[in-house]
Amino acid sequence: MKKICSWLLVMALFAAALAGCGPREAQGDETIKDTGEKEETSTPVDVRIAALKGPTAMGMVKLMDDVDKGEVKSENYSFQIAASADEVTPKLVQGDLDIAAVPANLSSILYNNTKGKVQVLAVNTLGVLYIVENGETVQSAADLKGKTIYASGKGSTPEYALNYILKENGMDPASDVTIEWKSEHSECVAALANDPSGIAMLPQPFVTTAQKKNPAIRVALDLTEEWDKTQENKEEKSTLLTGVVIARTEFVKKHPEAVSDFLERYASSVDFVNADTDQAAKLVGQYEIVTEEVAKKALPECNIVCVTGEEMQKQLSGYLKVLYDANAESIGGSLPEDEFYYSE
Structure with missing residues (x-):
């Protein structure tokens, strides 16, 4: 009888171990709260986004339209179009915004002034x-x-x-x-x-x-x-940039799935804007960024992109180095650390 009980105990422990090694998805949503660094959940989160009137907002219009039509269910997106960066930066720093399209040098200034509380997600506009x-x-x-x-x-x-x-x-x-x-x-x-x-x-x-x-x-x-x-004979080459997309570091760490979802949808929106000027211009006019007539002619010259990962870091770090060499205060006094550049 003792041998039977022992055998049953071993089998029970073995079954428990197998359950612990099963797929994490089968255990429901996971939230890591004690570290304060990461929260993954299938529940849509609020993603508050701002962009400036001009090319930085133009690349988002398809995503904005998809959201307004109710075609995006993954996250709860909301958008603001601002006339100047002065309207955006206080809200971002205070936590009233999660993601924003801003001038390239301003991203570094914010990183330095907030001691790393923002990260750059993508280059969104080259020279204009x-x-x-x-x-x-x-x-x-x-x-x-x-x-x-x-x-x-x-x-x-x-x-x-x-x-x-x-x-x-x-x-x-x-x-x-x-x-x-x-x-x-x-x-x-x-x-x-x-x-x-x-x-x-x-x-x-x-x-x-x-x-x-x-x-x-x-x-x-x-x-x-x-x-x-001017870059032809230089060992360290740089690119003229205009705008980037940044996010609060806290938001990035807490909602990595939302950040990935945004970048995927934003890249698709940029592709649409660059591929279908007529339809994109209608949306640009609809959201009162500029008139449809102006947008139709200007869009091909706006150099709207969505560059992420290593290429984003290469382009932006080279550009910031040029600005730093000319005037360190133009980027907030120092070059950002590697942690400034988001990578999945």
């Missing part, structure tokens, strides 16, 4: 800056010497990009050109209208807006192409 004029005087970067350039974006990507290209072409931005800084891109468009010989640095879609008001305005230089020309 252009030199435009009413005439034919500018055929190369060297032709900018001695000119007056209307521009906006002082203290951010436009200023650093322009200064870098001028210096790489042997010019001192402080003495070889005159840069009249405006508070908004629309002021540059107005300045061009009042100055027949004027030159301006504008991003898309404001280039298209300016050309709509004055068809004589010509794109003289694509600053992304000019930047690339």
